[in-house]
Amino acid sequence: MKKDKSVLIASPNETTEANSSFSNRVFLPEDEETEKQQTTNDFPLPIATRNGSSKYDFVKVKVWLGDNADHYYVLSRFLLSRMLTVTKIPNHVALKIALELKKLLIDNSLLDVSQSDLEANLFKLMERRGYGQEYINRYKMMTRFHHQRVPLVILVCGTACVGKSTIATQLGQRLNLPNVLQTDMVYELLRTSTDAPLTSSPIWARDFSSSEELITEFCRECRIVRKGLAGDLKKAMKDGKPIIIEGMHVDPSIYLMDEENKSPHKASKTDENDLKETENNAEISKTETIGEELDKVSDGVKSVHIVDQVADDNKHILRKEKSRVTEPVIIPIVLKMAEFDHKALLEEWISSRKFSDKYPIQEKDKVINNLKTIQDYLCSFKSHGLTVANISATTFPQTLDWLHNHLLQCIEQGISTASKGSSNQTTQQVEVKSRD
Helix, strand or coil: CCCCCCCCCCCCCCCHHHHCCCCCCCCCCCHHHHHHHHHHCCCCCCCCCCCCCCHHHHCCCEEEECCCCCEEEECCHHHHHHHHHHCCCCHHHHHHHHHHHHHHHHHCCCCEEEHHHHHHHHHHHHHHCCCCHHHHHHHHHHHHHHHHCCCEEEEEECCCCCCHHHHHHHHHHHCCCCCEEEHHHHHHHHHHHCCCCCCCCCHHHCCCCCHHHHHHHHHHHHHHHHHHCHHHHHHHHHHCCCEEEECCCCCHHHHHHHHHCCCCCCCCHHHHHHHHHHHHHHHHHHHHHHHHHHHCCCCHHHHHHHHHHHHHHHHHHHHHHHHHHCCCEEEEEEEEECHHHHHHHHHHHHHHCHHHHHCCHHHHHHHHHHHHHHHHHHHHHHHHCCEEEEECCCCHHHHHHHHHHHHHHHHHHHHHHHHHHHHHHHHHHHHHHHHC
16 A cells, blocks of 8 residues: 555555555545434443443554563553543543544554554544544643553542542553552551550540540651652552552651652651661672673773762663652542531441440540541641642532642642653763763
């Protein structure tokens, strides 16, 4: 097949090799097909699931990556639709766009297509449905985010009955983030299976002499839970995978303090010692290797001076690499609710729990007051620039949309920061090599 930029529909008799050419063509549906789609799309469809299969799902489309097309992946319209929902396109529309794209490629016998051609056709379909440059820019931004593997930690904080689990689950579905950790589960695991100093009775059901004592105990338990999450956080930082942490035992100050110190695992002394030992071993091995090479071309005295200089440069580069890898994007969100609505939900929640018979009315008031004290402590971080979202049953969809947009903005800032750090590191490495 000859390469051109015209709209072509390949015949079924053409070979697969001819269909694998990567040009910058954009294939658009015929006018009759477009009119048919416009008439059928006037009616809203229910949100489809992954089980809503199509005959086009039985045909594989290979998407080739790189300038030389060295690697490929099989196009999945389900995963593509999930990526489109991240850009704030409704789920049922994202499924339609993904199906239209695969139908377009298969009908034109494009079973092998480059990533750039795939995105060009995808963006045309998005524009035809009214999702223009703003949504396309979001798609490109999230593609860069996954490509750069920037560690992302989203903290959903708040007391009982403010919608933490619901918000975390909904944001995870919208942003295509499957890793959601609940601190309540971590707390129970630490309390029952380890020697951690955690009591069986929850903190909001205990007696405290003052609010300061309550907050001090709350922060202590949050630090213990933070240590229990060290393994998951370390893996997320290493692999560059996003993670959502939600629950009552989330103190944003602990995670923000770790970010300022450029050490996400500072709470764990063992991890800190392991990092220092790894750095020292790497420096020693690099110094020995460079020393062996220099001994072959110069005398011992010169070699010592050169090795010392190169080792210092390598040490500087190693520290830069470590700081770049372990620097995550941490987005804390504190949820709160109107006092009257929150109190009504808490009373219903307390009465439905198994221990409700043990607490008289005055004890229930104590539980509510303890939860309110913790909520006020978490909301006090608003003065430090943290996001505090007001949750209400009447405005829940609007709040969810606002949080979705807020997270996209924070991710975009994190990508720009990571790109600047990467460019600065490359410049420093070039300067070191030029000095060598």
